Every structure is written in C-alpha cells, then in structure tokens.
Amino acid sequence: MTTATLPRVPVSRDPRVSPLRRVTGSPALRLVVKRLLMAIPIMLGVTVLTFWVLSLIPGNAAQQLLGPEATPEDIALLEERLGLNESGVSRYLSWLGNAVTGDLGNSLVSGQPVSDVLGERLPVTGELVFLAFFVSLLLAVPVALLAAYKPNGVVDRISMMISTLGLSVANYVLALILVLVFAVQLGALPAIGYVPLSEGLWANLEPMILPSAAIGLPLFCFYTRFLRGDLVDQMQQEEYVTTARAKGIGPWQVLIKHAFRNSSFGLITVVGLNLGALIGGTVIIEQIFALPGVGQMLLQAINTRDFVVVQAAVVIFALVAVVANLLVDLMYAVLDPRIRYGAR
Amino acid sequence: MKKLAPIAAALMILTACGSGGDDDSTDPAAGGGGGEPVAGGELTVLEDASFAGSWPAGLDPATNTTGGSNIAMNQAIFGGLFLLKAEDDGSNAEVTPNQAESAEMSEDGLTFTVKLRDGIEFSDGTPLDAEAVRFNWERDLANPCTCKPTWPLAPNGISVVDPLTVQLTFTRPYPAILASFPASNVNWIASPTALEELGEDAFKITPVGAGPFTVESNQLSSSLVLKKNPTYFKEGLPYLDGLTFQSIGGDQPAYQALQAGQAQVYEGLNTTPLLEQAQQNDQLQVVVQPATSPYVIQLNTAIAPFNDVKAREAIYRATDFEAINEGIFKGTYDVSQSFTGPGGKFYEPEVEGYPEYDLDAAKALVEELGGLTVRLGTISNYVATQINTALQTQWQEAGIDVEINDYQLSGVIQEFTGGQWQAMLQTAGAWDPAAGVGVGFRFQSGVPYSGVDDPALDQLLNDASATVDEAERADLYRQAGELIAKNFYAPFGLAFAPANISAAGVHGPGLTTKIPPILVNAGVIWDEVWQEQ
Numbered sequence A: 001m002t003t004a005t006l007p008r009v010p011v012s013r014d015p016r017v018s019p020l021r022r023v024t025g026s027p028a029l030r031l032v033v034k035r036l037l038m039a040i041p042i043m044l045g046v047t048v049l050t051f052w053v054l055s056l057i058p059g060n061a062a063q064q065l066l067g068p069e070a071t072p073e074d075i076a077l078l079e080e081r082l083g084l085n086e087s088g089v090s091r092y093l094s095w096l097g098n099a100v101t102g103d104l105g106n107s108l109v110s111g112q113p114v115s116d117v118l119g120e121r122l123p124v125t126g127e128l129v130f131l132a133f134f135v136s137l138l139l140a141v142p143v144a145l146l147a148a149y150k151p152n153g154v155v156d157r158i159s160m161m162i163s164t165l166g167l168s169v170a171n172y173v174l175a176l177i178l179v180l181v182f183a184v185q186l187g188a189l190p191a192i193g194y195v196p197l198s199e200g201l202w203a204n205l206e207p208m209i210l211p212s213a214a215i216g217l218p219l220f221c222f223y224t225r226f227l228r229g230d231l232v233d234q235m236q237q238e239e240y241v242t243t244a245r246a247k248g249i250g251p252w253q254v255l256i257k258h259a260f261r262n263s264s265f266g267l268i269t270v271v272g273l274n275l276g277a278l279i280g281g282t283v284i285i286e287q288i289f290a291l292p293g294v295g296q297m298l299l300q301a302i303n304t305r306d307f308v309v310v311q312a313a314v315v316i317f318a319l320v321a322v323v324a325n326l327l328v329d330l331m332y333a334v335l336d337p338r339i340r341y342g343a344r
Numbered sequence B: 001m002k003k004l005a006p007i008a009a010a011l012m013i014l015t016a017c018g019s020g021g022d023d024d025s026t027d028p029a030a031g032g033g034g035g036e037p038v039a040g041g042e043l044t045v046l047e048d049a050s051f052a053g054s055w056p057a058g059l060d061p062a063t064n065t066t067g068g069s070n071i072a073m074n075q076a077i078f079g080g081l082f083l084l085k086a087e088d089d090g091s092n093a094e095v096t097p098n099q100a101e102s103a104e105m106s107e108d109g110l111t112f113t114v115k116l117r118d119g120i121e122f123s124d125g126t127p128l129d130a131e132a133v134r135f136n137w138e139r140d141l142a143n144p145c146t147c148k149p150t151w152p153l154a155p156n157g158i159s160v161v162d163p164l165t166v167q168l169t170f171t172r173p174y175p176a177i178l179a180s181f182p183a184s185n186v187n188w189i190a191s192p193t194a195l196e197e198l199g200e201d202a203f204k205i206t207p208v209g210a211g212p213f214t215v216e217s218n219q220l221s222s223s224l225v226l227k228k229n230p231t232y233f234k235e236g237l238p239y240l241d242g243l244t245f246q247s248i249g250g251d252q253p254a255y256q257a258l259q260a261g262q263a264q265v266y267e268g269l270n271t272t273p274l275l276e277q278a279q280q281n282d283q284l285q286v287v288v289q290p291a292t293s294p295y296v297i298q299l300n301t302a303i304a305p306f307n308d309v310k311a312r313e314a315i316y317r318a319t320d321f322e323a324i325n326e327g328i329f330k331g332t333y334d335v336s337q338s339f340t341g342p343g344g345k346f347y348e349p350e351v352e353g354y355p356e357y358d359l360d361a362a363k364a365l366v367e368e369l370g371g372l373t374v375r376l377g378t379i380s381n382y383v384a385t386q387i388n389t390a391l392q393t394q395w396q397e398a399g400i401d402v403e404i405n406d407y408q409l410s411g412v413i414q415e416f417t418g419g420q421w422q423a424m425l426q427t428a429g430a431w432d433p434a435a436g437v438g439v440g441f442r443f444q445s446g447v448p449y450s451g452v453d454d455p456a457l458d459q460l461l462n463d464a465s466a467t468v469d470e471a472e473r474a475d476l477y478r479q480a481g482e483l484i485a486k487n488f489y490a491p492f493g494l495a496f497a498p499a500n501i502s503a504a505g506v507h508g509p510g511l512t513t514k515i516p517p518i519l520v521n522a523g524v525i526w527d528e529v530w531q532e533q
Helices: A019-023 A027-056 A061-069 A072-081 A088-100 A114-149 A154-168 A171-185 A201-237 A239-246 A251-288 A294-303 A307-335 B002-015 B071-078 B130-142 B177-183 B192-198 B251-259 B272-280 B309-318 B321-329 B359-369 B382-397 B409-418 B455-465 B470-486
Strands: B042-048 B082-085 B094-097 B100-105 B111-116 B153-162 B165-170 B213-219 B223-228 B242-248 B265-269 B284-288 B293-299 B372-379 B400-407 B423-427 B492-496 B499-503
Touching (some): A027 A088, A027 A307, A088 A307, A114 A201, A114 A251, A114 A294, A154 A201, A171 A251, A201 A251, A251 A294, A251 A307, A294 A307, B042 B251, B071 B213, B094 B100, B094 B177, B100 B177, B130 B165, B213 B242, B242 B251, B251 B265, B251 B272, B251 B499, B272 B284, B272 B382, B272 B499, B293 B309, B293 B382, B309 B372, B309 B382, B309 B400, B321 B382, B321 B492, B372 B409, B382 B423, B382 B492, B400 B409, B409 B423
Parallel strands (some): B042 B265, B372 B400
Antiparallel strands (some): B111 B165, B153 B165, B213 B223, B223 B242, B284 B499, B293 B423
C-alpha cells in the first residue's frame, strides 16, 4: 500500500484551499489523515459507551471479587481501596487523561500495568485472527473462481453445500465438534493451550490450528458464497464481459482479469466489515481452547468489572476496526483510478 | 435434510456417550491403590474459569480476593499450617497439623495455641517461625478476602510465645477455629522476606511459600506453572516434578481436553450428563466428593408471601426432593432434611417433625390462601437451574404460580441486598456448620443473605459455635434443624458435591480418594499426588 506511486500534487498557497489539503498534497495521504482525525471522536464514543454499559451491569468490582460470602464491611473496604467510591464521571475522566498520554493504567483488580498484560496477550489473539483470516481468504478465492467458472457444476454444488452447512453452525459448536473429531477421536491435534513462537514454529502453530479453523471455516464459507455469487453476476450481466469475449479472450482470463478484479471491491468491503465480528468471535473461542489472548482477558475483566482492562481491550478492538476500514478505502484507491485521482 | 447428516452425526457424538466404554466397565479402584507411589512426572490440572480457574487479584493469601476459590493453588504453593485429611472413603475427616506441629484450645475456648514444626524454611531460605506466622495473620486480618477469618479476636490478640509458638486470644469462646483453618487465608503462610523484597504487586504474581511447589510462571486467571520445591520439609515429597493449573471455559471443553490427553485432572465437574459419560469411560477415574452443603430453598420471611407461615408450609408440602434426585440425577446424591450433608460433621439426614411432601395438603393450603404466586431464583449453574425447573413443575401441580430466574453472581447479591426476593435456591452449611460459609450465613438475623429473623434460632447457632464439647454441639445443631422445620423456614434438599475427574494412573488424596470439601472443592493434598510412570 505504498503511496509513493501516487502522483504528488504541489502544496498550494491559495488561501481558499483548506489547511488540511495544503499540508497533505496527495489525495491518498489526505484520506489517511482525515480518517485518523475521525477516529478520535469514534474512540471517545466507544470508550464512553463501554464505560456506561459496564456501569449498568449490576455489581461492582469489589462485590464481584469478594463474592456472595463477603460481609458488607469487607466490600466497603475493597471499594475504597479500588477507588470505587469516586463518581463514574471522574473515574472515566482520569482514565481518559492517562490514556491520552499513552498510559492505559493499571488493572483495578491485579494492579498490573495493562500495557504489560496486553503485550503478553495481543500476540495470541493477533495470531489467531491472522491465521483464521488469511487461510479462509486463501481458500475462498480459488474455490469461488472454480465454482463460478462453471455455475451449477460439480465444484459449484459441492462448495455451496459445504458453505451452507458451515454458515449454519455456531462457531462454539463447531469448535467443540472440531476438538471432538481431531483431538479426542483422532488424537491428531491438541485440544487446548498456547505455545509461544519462541519454542518453535510448529510447536506454536499446532495448537492454533483448531481454534483458527473454528473461526476461519465460517468465514471461508461466507467469502466463498459472496465471491461466487458476485462473479456469476458479472459473467452473466456485464457488458465488458461480452466485449472481452467478443475479442476472443478465453473464459478463464475474462473471469480472473476482468470479473475478479471487479468483484474484489465487494470482497474487500465484506472482509473489512467482517474484521470486527471476527475479533468478537475470538472471545468465546479463546475460552474453549484456553488461549491466553485479549478475548479471554476481556471476558475476565467484564466478570470482575475491571473497567480499566475492559477499556483497554475495547480501545484495541475499535482501533483495529478503524484501521481495517481505512485499509479498505485505500485498497479502493489503489484498485480504482477514479478514486485515486479524487474524481468522486 | 440430507445435507445436515454430517452435522447431526457429529452432534450426536457430542451429546451421546462418545467414550465407547462398555457398560460393565468399572472405575479403577479409587483410593490410594495402584501400588507404591513413584516420583516423577508432571500434571496439568484444569480449573473452571468461572470458579477456581479465576485468580484475577493474584495469589498473595492476604490480598487474593477470590482466595476461597483458589484453595488448590494456595495449597500447592504454601502447603498449609493444617490440612483436612480423611479415610479414603471420606470418613473420619479431621483437621490435622501439617506445617504446624500441634494446636491446642483452652478449656474455656478463649485461647488457641499453635506450635510450629522446627526447621521449616520458605523456598527462599527464610525460616517459617512464629514471627512469620504473626506477620502473615496481621496482614490477613487487615485485607478483604473471601477466605478471611472471622475471629472474635481480642485487642492485640496475636502473640508470639516463643520462636515456634503463636497464641490467639478471643473475646468469646471460639472452638470452631481449627475447623475453619483449611479454607482460610490464615492457613497459607507467605515468606515475609520475599514480600518485602518483591513488594506486594510482584509478590502476588510470583508468591513464595514453604509448600511442595514453587512458582515458575503465573498468568492471572489463565495458567499457573509450578515446579517441585527442592527444600520441601517432607522427605521424599512431593512426588511430582511439576504441576500446572490451567483455566478452562467450563465442563464440556474440560472434559474433551481430558479425553484428548491434554490434561490429567479436572476439579469440580457438575454437569450430570458429562459425569455419566466419565463414569462409563475406563480411561478416566471419577470421584464424587462427599457432600457437605445441601441445597436449601430460602424463603424471605420478611415480606409477602412468605411472611405467612401457611405459604411457607405450602412450599414444604409441594416440594419432593427425593423425586428430583431420582428423576434428574439418577439418585447420585443424598437428600438431607437439615443443613448438614453426609460428608460433614453432625450429619442429620432426618429431622424430627420435618414437614414431608404431601400434594393434597399443599393444594388445600394454596386454596386456603386464595392462590399463591412465587418468584424463585438461583445462581446460574447446571445443577441449580435443573433443580429450579423441577421445583417449578412440582409447585405448579399444587396450584402455585412460579416464575423462575437464574442470575450471575452479581445478580444474586443484588437480589439479596435489595430485600425484595421471595425464594432462592442456595446451598447452606459447611463441613463444620460454624466454619466457612456456615449455616448462620443463610439463617442468622441481620445477615444480608438470610431470609430468617428469629432470636431463638440465633441463640442456638451462636451457642453451637461457641461450645467446645462436640456432643453438645451436635445436640444444639439438631435443635436448630428442628426449629427451622417447625417454623417452615426453608426446605432442604439434595446434598450436592462436585466430582473430580482424573486420568487413569493418577493417584492422590482428594483426587482419587474422598475428602469432604470445606467450601466447594475438596482440598487436594498435592504433595502426595503421584502418577504411574
């Protein structure tokens, strides 16, 4: 995604040109800056909303931690220690004040710096999402192309059947089935746990196969169906396809060079939109496979009403969503010259 | 329809007996069997993320807010001044000195003296002496922990008598103190030197004790990796080279991980269908722990409808726990008529004058009341929600309208503190009714989680906890049980206890033998756990 190939527009001194435009000559760069500025109100909104929703759930950190056997005196003591007797607004504002300077604070419950905890856990979730995402995409594109090449052919029917099935199973059920088949019955893969990359590539990958498959399989099904449908529409309806065929270009070339290029716009949008849902899916999958990732951390933090940790996780997830959407737009710019030159 | 066949098949495997054990297979003999213990090997122990698999505040005994759930980890790292030990079948359970050499209660019940074994050191070389114990106890009392002791301590009531003797002085007789030790943070002694050197924040992540294992790494509420303590005070123990506690999201994934051989132990299984599968599986050993805390339907006598004794009697008459035990749990558990379970002290399965199930009487009472509408709540877990659904059915037969709800922990607390709850299915009692979450917790006046306000009952319970003589205590608790039944305060039900599942070849007290649970899970004695090589 280099912007170096994009034409540079000289910086204008014209007072009628907006300052943003003056600083950032290239439309692509301007898009990035605009989006990053827009991310600020989004982040504020998300964190305020999270804080508010968390405060709506009954029980605070002190009650949650001490459980039903605690005396009211003990709960009051812990509330004071955790600073829960301050108002919600002032707790949020002090969190925000620190967060702006890059200090995500310390966990209410353990006192550990949240950045340390995130440092341990982000690689786990990152790897899980990366594997699920790329494997599903790598598989979906060729399968969809093959299916679209001959609609209602053998490949098409089989792939549609599988993807209908794959889409109709909840991912935690799929996870349990995968464990049952591959770990329990066949004994081929580990059922739980995480091994850091430092202990070897295969040692690290092996326990990640089932969890990333549990997330990735439904995605693969979704991408396959989407892309196949779009390709078939293009091949049957678009004029440029007819033109290309009239020129004597072979069906494969038409499919890949013309139809796929156009369909990829839709696919990129879907992928970008999906990333948020994908991250949500990690929460339950990390529970089932005992993976020490951000999803597991988020769930525990919600259970203990540890708002500092919840906020940190939400900020991370929201950032990923914002960046993903930005990347989608940039991909458009690269793929479509009309956008690249700002001629919208 | 054809398309769905593979999924249906997979789901059938998921829910049916997938273990392939034949019907006449029996569990390996539970107990210390399996021949002579051998040293070596490592175990992975799974703990449910919603209970023992959660240690969000770290593992410093003084500040661990969930310490009551984390007894397994505490016992592995710190060992314990005292341990609850029992015969292999769970009988004759008693609190026995471990790092302590002896404990003595004065005749008036006001002074408790603990003598320590000579020569025990923490794994950092600091001696575990009376001063270290006093230092720990003072920290424990100053901090909120679910397992904090409720000692009626006199001012400056902790004194060091000599380098190996600590003494406690109380304002009123407190003979239940010894029974309360194994589930309380005062039982787990941390190295004062390590605390000072590391500081509290680092110590709670890598605590230092004098127990059988030392901390290798600790990712909060995720995994705790321990290795053998080379300077452990018992010759030849622990048997295991390493012990890992791994948090997991519930019974189903835990069971599958055991089947896949990824872990060797799971503490606290309570999902009945999985329990049955495990019992059929000859690769797994199942030990259902002796139950100490029966289920009880608490009735809020402060507000309508249960401020009317007739409404309370209607509930007693409409409730048939025997049928629930047979119907849902295939008779796995014992039904009790009081707050004592078969695994605990002072067990009374039958209470004189207990109002038995009588559907016609229940119908007549409901009619007399002109109808009865009840909100029945409970905590959201498998067994509790199953029981509540069955109760709803039974009560409806008697003409009672029932709305059932299940809550997360915070919801339960809110219901109780709000004071508008009507009926709650809970567990009551403990191995010793005066220790842990004892009976007073559900029945004493002025306690937020009680539905009863009866000075006569308060008196009986207070006297029972302040009496040294065990036979006298038994009699007082029997009277308390009769008083509860006579006033229709709360019907008791099946005494439930979770099961421990372990892979064939694992042996150890509390895993493959029975030890009554003091709070929820049995206190496994980790230094004696071993694995066939």
